[in-house]
Amino acid sequence: xxxxxxxxxxxxxxxxxxxxxxxxxxxxxxxxxxxxxxxxxxxxxxxxxxxxxxxxxxxxxxxxxxxxxxxxxxxxxxxxxxxxxxxxxxxxxxxxxxxxxxxxxxxxxxxxxxxxxxxxxxxxxxxxxxxxxxxxxxxxxxxxxxxxxxxxxxxxxxxxxxxxxxxxxxxxxx
Amino acid sequence: xxxxxxxxxxxxxxxxxxxxxxxxxxxxxxxxxxxxxxxxxxxxxxxxxxxxxxxxxxxxxxxxxxxxxxxxxxxxxxxxxxxxxxxxxxxxxxxxxxxxxxxxxxxxxxxxxxxxxxxxxxxxxxxxxxxxxxxxxxxxxxxxxxxxxxxxxxxxxxxxxxxxxxxxxxxxxxxxxxxxxxxxxxxxxxxxxxxxxxxxxxxxxxxxxxxxxxxxxxxxxxxxxxxxxxxxxxxxxxxxxxxxxxxxxxxxxxxxxxxxxxxxxxxxxxxxxxxxxxxxxxxxxxxxxxxxxxxxxxxxxxxxxxxxxxxxxxxxxxxx
Numbered sequence: 001x002x003x004x005x006x007x008x009x010x011x012x013x014x015x016x017x018x019x020x021x022x023x024x025x026x027x028x029x030x031x032x033x034x035x036x037x038x039x040x041x042x043x044x045x046x047x048x049x050x051x052x053x054x055x056x057x058x059x060x061x062x063x064x065x066x067x068x069x070x071x072x073x074x075x076x077x078x079x080x081x082x083x084x085x086x087x088x089x090x091x092x093x094x095x096x097x098x099x100x101x102x103x104x105x106x107x108x109x110x111x112x113x114x115x116x117x118x119x120x121x122x123x124x125x126x127x128x129x130x131x132x133x134x135x136x137x138x139x140x141x142x143x144x145x146x147x148x149x150x151x152x153x154x155x156x157x158x159x160x161x162x163x164x165x166x167x168x169x170x171x172x173x174x
Numbered sequence: 175x176x177x178x179x180x181x182x183x184x185x186x187x188x189x190x191x192x193x194x195x196x197x198x199x200x201x202x203x204x205x206x207x208x209x210x211x212x213x214x215x216x217x218x219x220x221x222x223x224x225x226x227x228x229x230x231x232x233x234x235x236x237x238x239x240x241x242x243x244x245x246x247x248x249x250x251x252x253x254x255x256x257x258x259x260x261x262x263x264x265x266x267x268x269x270x271x272x273x274x275x276x277x278x279x280x281x282x283x284x285x286x287x288x289x290x291x292x293x294x295x296x297x298x299x300x301x302x303x304x305x306x307x308x309x310x311x312x313x314x315x316x317x318x319x320x321x322x323x324x325x326x327x328x329x330x331x332x333x334x335x336x337x338x339x340x341x342x343x344x345x346x347x348x349x350x351x352x353x354x355x356x357x358x359x360x361x362x363x364x365x366x367x368x369x370x371x372x373x374x375x376x377x378x379x380x381x382x383x384x385x386x387x388x389x390x391x392x393x394x395x396x397x398x399x400x401x402x403x404x405x406x407x408x409x410x411x412x413x414x415x416x417x418x419x420x421x422x423x424x425x426x427x428x429x430x431x432x433x434x435x436x437x438x439x440x441x442x443x444x445x446x447x448x449x450x451x452x453x454x455x456x457x458x459x460x461x462x463x464x465x466x467x468x469x470x471x472x473x474x475x476x477x478x479x480x481x482x483x484x485x486x487x488x489x490x491x492x493x494x
Contacts, residue, residue: 064212064214064480065212069214069484072485074485076197077197077200078200079200080203114207114212115208115209116208
């Protein structure tokens, strides 16, 4: 995906979020670090452009909730910033760059339940590459990218990286 | 031997200190949440093995472990087999044999934590060994000062009082200088350890016996150390009154400090001897960070436990 492709996808997702929610009322968008935060920021900006309302955004770090903490070298946690007003009885839209196994989203749902009780939680991802390992699906998808598990999906977003780009990199052949 | 202990600030480099402090910042937010619980250490067991009295260190390690979902057990020497004459080695090996993941240990002998780390397989965290070190206290002091002042590079911090019997001072000196701060140690000559100049290979540390001169030179923080009556077999200073006049943070000194620098931070590792090394006015002043230090203690200990225990990988911790 090129930069304009990404911008169009985000704009469409913004429309979908508004349509599904019947407006931008009571929405909170939480990005999962690191690139999910950038997706959340862009989604909020696109919604503000369409609806003229500022949607509270924040970040939700899931490091402490990962199911593979013990298998990895220690990772330093990244910030969790919940907007003032909290998430109780709000519609929380989780934003991330790539949806793959679903384990990150599982961890995010656990993290959310320690922070409050949203009315509903929805999932918006820039890329869905398939290969789910848990019963989880996205509500809003920028682009479905069928991939093989040996491939890698590289998402680069300006703000975190130098430029906008999504591409599939070949992995080692098994 | 794998690296998986926290025995001395000497073993922790600047980058690792900054990482611990950054993680502590994230942990601090948990204290203000409705559900004060993170699942990171679920299924891990932490034992607090305390051969000396402690309120804040032991309880903050306990809270820190529990908020990370670890199981925490407290063993104090009073009421344990240690009071029946069991050796440190046997006690430590016995506890370790129960399958614990970490031992938080406080002991009156310098080097006790290091000794224990040689005997057992679990992670060992030094919660104070004699007059040697108290690394988590230094980390929480640095965390508290950093929250107050921002980066500590170039800041001037005076550590005042009983340097001979304090384990806090050595850890703090190492930690603060690694973060780039300038440290002045202030004590009466009788409470100045011999060979103090060889303590820190670090730059930016000096020693003085004139508190008023140091304070007049300008400081960003003063850290008052407790006069450790229980470790003194007498003769270090003529009378408590005289100590207070020479080295206590009295009302006049407080006023002068605040007038010179309203942003000055006043720290004390606790427990305080009010009226001896610190006046009640100073302890309760707006510039006093004593309670911030306590609340930082939980966050910093969460961070340390997390970094030592969260990963199952062998290469973790800070001691060789």
